[in-house]
Amino acid sequence: MTTTCFTRPTFTSRVVPVIVLSEEAQAVPLAHALLEGGIDVMEITLRSGVALRAIEAVARAVPKMHLGAGTVTRAAEVPQVINAGAKFALSPGCSDALVEAVEASKLPFIPGVMTPSEVMRARDIGFRLMKLFPAAQAGGINMLKALGAPLPDVRFCPTGGVSPENLRDILSLPNVAMAGGSWLTPSDALRQGDWKRIARLAREATTLATAV
Numbered sequence: 001m002t003t004t005c006f007t008r009p010t011f012t013s014r015v016v017p018v019i020v021l022s023e024e025a026q027a028v029p030l031a032h033a034l035l036e037g038g039i040d041v042m043e044i045t046l047r048s049g050v051a052l053r054a055i056e057a058v059a060r061a062v063p064k065m066h067l068g069a070g071t072v073t074r075a076a077e078v079p080q081v082i083n084a085g086a087k088f089a090l091s092p093g094c095s096d097a098l099v100e101a102v103e104a105s106k107l108p109f110i111p112g113v114m115t116p117s118e119v120m121r122a123r124d125i126g127f128r129l130m131k132l133f134p135a136a137q138a139g140g141i142n143m144l145k146a147l148g149a150p151l152p153d154v155r156f157c158p159t160g161g162v163s164p165e166n167l168r169d170i171l172s173l174p175n176v177a178m179a180g181g182s183w184l185t186p187s188d189a190l191r192q193g194d195w196k197r198i199a200r201l202a203r204e205a206t207t208l209a210t211a212v
């Protein structure tokens with residue numbers, strides 16, 4: 001078992017907003033809006049140039065937020081997100097170099113998987129919580145059920161195609177720990193600074209998730 005095995009996240013939300021920010025200034029008000037809606041976790045993806053500065057800003061100003069760095073695909077990004085203040089990292093996939101980097105730094109890590117062989121490889125390394133990505137394209141709920149039969153000791157954070165329409169059904173599956181998605185942080189709401197809308201989306205998702 002490696003130190004990177006992330007089995008029991010410390011956050012309470014079972015919904016993980018996957019966030020692409022275009023401006024660093026969006027980060028802190030967004031964190032407050034999500035908390036207002038009952039969501040205490042953020043996946044700030046490295047898909048924009050402001051991501052590291054946004055992680056730094058939230059780490060400094062909103063210590064209550066469980067801050068994850070998303071779209072971590074290269075080993076060199078691991079020390080960068082740690083220095084910025086991320087408490088864990090997620091990836092759409094899993095490479096030897098990334099595993100080495102997270103093990104060396106002891107950063108809790110949720111690797112991305114899409115096939116049974118990838119799940120088995122990640123489990124051999126010691127991971128028990130994995131991101132099923134892209135979840136809808138992998139087969140969605142049917143894929144999660146199918147993986148659960150032969151690999152019942154692995155839990156997933158499906159991401160890609162999760163929405164308020166399928167959230168309850170997904171979170172009801174015994175092998176789903178939480179689910180990620182971008183619907184909570186629409187780019188127009190971020191651009192307009194419409195934090196009320198984001199808090200409302202977060203509240204709706206929290207209500208759905210806690211009713212499971």
Ligand SMILES: O=C(O)C(=O)C[C@H](O)[C@H](O)COP(=O)(O)O
Pocket residue numbers: 018045047070071072091092133134159160161162180181182183
């Ligand atoms: O960048 C990553 O690491 C990802 O997780 C990719 C996307 O952000 C998700 O695929 C979101 O998918 P949607 O919720 O369907 O928009």
